[in-house]
Amino acid sequence: MHGEPKSKSEILSVSDGTLTEADARAMLERIRWPNGVHCVFADCGGAEAYKIEVKAGKRNDGRFVGPRHLFKCKACRRQFSVTKGTIFEDSKIPLRTWIMVMYRMCSSKKGVSAHQIHREFGIKYESAWFMCHRIRYAMQDKNPLLxxxxxxxxxxxxxxxxxxxxxxxxxxxxxxxxxxxxxxxxxxxxxxxxxxxxxxxxxxxxxxxxxxxxxxxxxxxxxxxxxxxxxxxxxxxxxxxxxxxxxxxxxxxxxxxxxxxxxxxxxxxxxxxxxxxxxxxxxxxxxxGENHLGQYLSEFEYRFNRRKITDADRFYALLGQIEGRLAWYLKDDPSLV
Ligand SMILES: [Zn+2]
The missing domain is CATH 3.30.420 (Nucleotidyltransferase; domain 5)
Known part of the structure; x- marks a missing residue:
């Protein structure tokens, strides 16, 4: 299951917008790997990985990249970040924004539109739209019981x-x-x-x-x-x-x-x-849109099926199911690096 919230102040910082990028990353690491970091590559799955910090600088292709916080698997020697293989992978939007938007979608009864996200968080409308759809994908019940x-x-x-x-x-x-x-x-x-x-x-x-x-x-x-x-x-x-x-x-x-x-x-x-x-x-x-109705349905279902728990629990439960990616959004998402 997903990691327990660290403290009451953590959820407060998510809801009032004071969450820092470092806190967001730490929160995700804790929830994704409650028993220590595991290699995210399916063909390895090594149980030992260590942190590496990559400084900001120019990459081989001449592009400038900011500092990166990565892990390296002891078994297969490959590097990965906490967002690898999740709905956040390759997004340029800060993790703290993702987390705060997820909280908003979990806590507002009728949902939040991409327009609201665009205005409140200062993200381009198109990026906000894709962001909401990635979150709806995480909300989908992937193993529905009878x-x-x-x-x-x-x-x-x-x-x-x-x-x-x-x-x-x-x-x-x-x-x-x-x-x-x-x-x-x-x-x-x-x-x-x-x-x-x-x-x-x-x-x-x-x-x-x-x-x-x-x-x-x-x-x-x-x-x-x-x-x-x-x-x-x-x-x-x-x-x-x-x-x-x-x-x-x-x-x-x-x-x-x-x-x-x-x-x-x-x-x-x-x-x-x-x-x-x-x-x-x-x-x-x-x-x-007709093509996306199914995803809005997942969002309403997610909230309804967890209506008896608190906003915070509904949010932590969602953070526990962020793995997996949708093929269609990877094609067109303007926020991809
Ligand atoms: Zn590995």
Whole structure:
């Protein structure tokens, strides 16, 4: 597990912005290697490494580099830094900024936009955007366990609302449509929207994903793969996609045209999850690209699934899962050296 926080003042310095670069590095070393520094190269994994300080100076290619704090593996003799193989690798942004932004993303309920990070920390917007996405990658649940117990599932549509023209114009158009002077709108309200499917354990974890179609062929395999079928009971609305799932686990349906609650049969937990997600997405992020929706979902899930612990614990837990890198951000990230 991740190293224990050194002191209360450490988390204070993260939240009030007084964290120094040296403290940030020490914090990361402690959390990454609680039992002493290990070689980060997968083909070695040597258990002994020592610190080396490389002075600032010109490199062979003529570029000037600042002082570097490296480790050298006793077994394979290779050098590495504390950020090697993590989401911070090769970033020009100071480690202290990374750590403070991570804390902000862990502690604010609706999330923090790249624009806010850009303004608050004085980083270029593009760099802030990539930074947030790298952090979302760390937030992703990479070894999801089966969900169990009383489970609610539902799908929701995320995307721009169509509200063109002023209220009076919209009213006039509606009147004209009713009088037959104008064709009835034929557009499907789902057009241009993204579908998100979600499963929530009552009192427990949520799992959400961006799907193409809310059909049984897409939804049933997700339910079967993510739920402990022997230990669970599923509750959904009367959407036809869930009709055959009763062959896999007990299934209760609440018909929303008739009622919203029948005893303990309701989908209020997943619905409240959707409302937090939508308030966050529209209020904070304004526009979420289709290609990146999945990563925003990881961010909301990360916070929700750790809602019962403190901001500080949620942050230290995230620092404990910074290893790994995303292929797509390495291509375009402007903050790379
Ligand atoms: Zn090694």
């Amino acid at each position: 969900l169990s117990g009383t489970i609610e599932a539902d799908e929701t549509y995320i995307g721009p609302r169509r509200r063109r023209g002023s209220p009076t114009t919209r009213e006039r158009i509606k009147d004209e449509q009713e009088m037959g002077l104008r064709p009835q709108p034929v557009r499907d309200w789902r057009e241009g929207k993204q579908i998100v499917f979600g499963i929530v354990e009552r009192g427990g974890k949520a799992r959400t994903m961006h799907i193409k179609d809310a059909t049984k062929d897409e939804i049933n395999p997700i339910l079967i793969k993510n739920i402990d079928l022997k230990e669970s009971r599923l509750i959904t609305d009367a959407h036809p996609s869930y009709r055959l799932i009763r062959h896999h686990l007990p299934h209760d349906v609440i018909k929303h045209e008739l009622e919203y609650v029948r005893g303990d049969v309701h989908t209020q937990n997943i619905e409240s999850y959707w409302s937090t997600l939508k308030r966050g997405l529209f209020g904070t992020f304004h526009h979420v």
